[in-house]
Amino acid sequence: MSFTVAIDGPAAAGKGTISRGVAAHFGFAHLDTGLLYRVVGAKMLDGMDPVEAARTLTASDLDRDGLRSAAAGQAASKVAVNAEVRAALVDFQRAFARRAGGAVLDGRDIGTVICPQAEVKLFVTASAEVRAMRRFRELVAAGEDVSPDQILADVRARDDRDMNRATAPLKPADDAVTLDTSEMDIATALAAAIAEIDSRRPATA
Numbered sequence: 001m002s003f004t005v006a007i008d009g010p011a012a013a014g015k016g017t018i019s020r021g022v023a024a025h026f027g028f029a030h031l032d033t034g035l036l037y038r039v040v041g042a043k044m045l046d047g048m049d050p051v052e053a054a055r056t057l058t059a060s061d062l063d064r065d066g067l068r069s070a071a072a073g074q075a076a077s078k079v080a081v082n083a084e085v086r087a088a089l090v091d092f093q094r095a096f097a098r099r100a101g102g103a104v105l106d107g108r109d110i111g112t113v114i115c116p117q118a119e120v121k122l123f124v125t126a127s128a129e130v131r132a133m134r135r136f137r138e139l140v141a142a143g144e145d146v147s148p149d150q151i152l153a154d155v156r157a158r159d160d161r162d163m164n165r166a167t168a169p170l171k172p173a174d175d176a177v178t179l180d181t182s183e184m185d186i187a188t189a190l191a192a193a194i195a196e197i198d199s200r201r202p203a204t205a
């Protein structure tokens with residue numbers, strides 16, 4: 001039996017951290033769907049047609065170096081406005097969601113478009129300033145030469161593109177539970193997510 005947890009929200013809200021914790025706690029498989037768009041964005045920067053990159057994407061592409069860079073993130077949010085790119089990535093994500101033993105997928109449109117039937121939908125968010133500071137610390141730790149102002153502008157530009165695109169814009173599903181992590185540490189946010197999932201799991205599972 002499949003059991004799907006959909007975790008959506010803006011950049012650096014804590015989706016990945018919560019998803020990994022949820023996957024470890026329940027033994028679910030985890031797919032960071034942002035990586036799919038990052039792969040397509042990185043291939044576009046290499047000169048490949050993004051629709052072709054999306055159609056030929058395989059699981060091994062997700063191991064590519066440099067996908068976490070700020071440049072790959074920006075390129076990802078640009079290719080993500082393309083409806084043909086998005087359509088080409090749907091089957092890969094839905095097949096993952098149906099895995100036996102449960103799956104957690106995080107992204108922007110998992111609860112709204114990819115898995116509207118997901119048993120649990122969380123919308124993880126935080127203020128743009130908090131998210132920019134989290135992402136800034138991460139990029140500095142990874143050795144990138146960036147400024148806090150530049151990262152805040154980057155987060156805002158991506159929020160704007162993600163929320164205002166015509167196809168699968170970032171927004172909470174009607175039945176999503178919102179988790180604002182602006183003032184939550186990781187342990188508190190993870191505990192809230194686990195409690196929400198527990199409340200929706202079949203008693204026999």
Ligand code: CDP
Nearest residue numbers: 011012013014015016017134181184185186
């Ligand atoms: O996946 P997403 O871009 O939404 O965010 P993430 O990669 O899970 O988290 C971005 C950064 O914020 C990471 O360095 C996390 O450790 C940190 N974080 C935090 O400080 N407090 C939280 N409640 C959640 C994440």
Ligand code: CDP
Nearest residue numbers: 011012033034037076077080107108109158
């Ligand atoms: O880690 P962070 O939240 O900064 O970004 P990400 O999840 O890796 O996603 C990078 C970009 O891919 C986002 O800004 C979105 O434009 C796009 N994306 C999307 O459109 N749909 C998804 N399900 C996941 C990501």
